[in-house]
Amino acid sequence: MGSSDDEESASSLTDAHRFFLQGIMAGGTLSEKDVEELFSAAKETYKYRQTTPLTDFVETINKALSFLYMQIRNIASELDGEKFYGLINTRADLESQKGTQLTLTEIGMFRKIMNAVIEASDPAKSKERDGIRVSEGSISVSAALEHGGNAHSLNERTLERLVQERWLVYTTPAHKRITLGVRSLMELKQWLEENYEDHVSNCLTCHEPIFMGEICQNNRCEVKLHHHCSKRWFTGNRERVCPSCKNVWKMR
Ligand SMILES: [Zn+2]
Ligand SMILES: [Zn+2]
DSSP states (O other): OOSHHHHHHHHTOOHHHHHHHHHHHHHSSEEHHHHHHHHHHHHHHTTOOOOOOHHHHHHHHHHHHGGGTEEEEEEEOTTTOOEEEEEEETTOOSGGGBTTTBOHHHHHHHHHHHHHHHHHTOGGGOEEETTEEEEOOOEEHHHHHHTTOSOHHHHHHHHHHHHHTTSEEESSTTOOEEEEOHHHHHHTHHHHHHHSTTTOEEOTTTOSEESSEEEOSSTTOOOEEOHHHHHHHHSTTOOOBOTTTOOBOOOO
16 A cells, blocks of 8 residues: 555546445445446536546546455346446455345355355256256255245345345246345355356356356357357357357257
8 A cells, every 4th residue: 555556546536436436335236227327427527528438437446446455346147137336345255244244144044045056057957948058057945045044034034135135136037046146246256266166167258157047058068158148149140159169059
């Protein structure tokens, strides 16, 4: 701290940047639409006239925050590709959420559900759905509730809170199955990669961890793509073959 580099990056923040950062801090996990509105409000309020794109504007803030190990990060939901933003601690692990974001009970339940979701994402457990090979990467809500270790109604409340805070998300409208939510994907990315490196794989095109998605039809190939990434990747004239083994890639 205090090097000329830090001072330079901190002073490169305008009032518009600070306004934007405060909005992100207050908002928890924000949708892309919320963030675009916040960006417009920041520019209008402080007569910020540069035509900086949102990504560069955020990058300037992230440079200033880096020595605090904080960062504004965005991640696409595995369900539909919708983007979310949040301010995260780049050194976060599950334990560091204790007291600040999650109670001990919530962490205990979350950890067991997370382990079960990771297990369910193993390519060996892939399923055939609508003619394509998928990684379900989710568990049933009844199984999730058994991981609570308390009375059923308390487990239900804990689960609801984990969903509300976007640590978990229901994968079906009927709330039958559950997987990791955008908050987990954002906050725990590094931690998951370091602690579960043999069990958590990344999507071949967006390089983010992947639990739910499509797997190459070739049983010897473990390439995975999120549903929205596969759609984007194969849009246009690109051949529908696995980017790695060139096996035909079936889409839903
Ligand atoms: Zn992806
Ligand atoms: Zn392949």
